[in-house]
Amino acid sequence: xxxxFVEFAKNPTAKTFSSLPLxxxxxxxxxxxIVRSVDGGNLQDPEAWVIDIVEFRAHTGPFSSxxxxxxxxxxxxxxxxxxxxxxxxxPAPDGLEDFTRISVQPPAESIxxxxxxxxxxxxxxxxxxxxxxxMDVWEP
Numbered sequence: 001x002x003x004x005f006v007e008f009a010k011n012p013t014a015k016t017f018s019s020l021p022l023x024x025x026x027x028x029x030x031x032x033x034i035v036r037s038v039d040g041g042n043l044q045d046p047e048a049w050v051i052d053i054v055e056f057r058a059h060t061g062p063f064s065s066x067x068x069x070x071x072x073x074x075x076x077x078x079x080x081x082x083x084x085x086x087x088x089x090x091p092a093p094d095g096l097e098d099f100t101r102i103s104v105q106p107p108a109e110s111i112x113x114x115x116x117x118x119x120x121x122x123x124x125x126x127x128x129x130x131x132x133x134x135m136d137v138w139e140p
Contacts, residue, residue: 001122001130002077002104009069017044023125027093027132030056030063034093034132057139065120065135074110078103085114085138092123096132099123114138 001021008016022040028051029035035051042048049066056063081089082103092101103121111117115138123132 001124002075002102005120005122006069006072006075006104009066012044012046012066014044021124021129023129023131026130027096027123028065029093029132029134031134031136032091032093034134057137059137059139063135065133068118068120068135069104072104072106074107075104076107078105082119084119084136085117090136093132093134096123099125099131115140 004019024040025037026040027034027037038048049064051063053061084090103119105119117138119136121134122130125131
């Protein structure tokens, strides 16, 4: 599943989009906070992934988990809670605690400090559809 999202991020076409297991409505968020929901079909447009927030964890926006996925040449995938770089795990957004959480991050050996750390987390419902996508970064 993660490979399909990375492929779409690098080559956003109707063909690569068709392989994404998106729910009818997908919540987009930053860290443990959902910012907005979009129609799953609208996510074929890369602009629909943009969260237009001025600042998040001392970084300036706008923010896009699709942009983070596009920047990954190599990545690690984890299922479940994961550390926040060198910090403790961040909670799932409200209402998503019982969903399967799949995260994609740059490999630890590819970053030289937590300032280079990112994560994109997918929250999967029991039917296998992505109900939410969040991104997170380390705060300097």
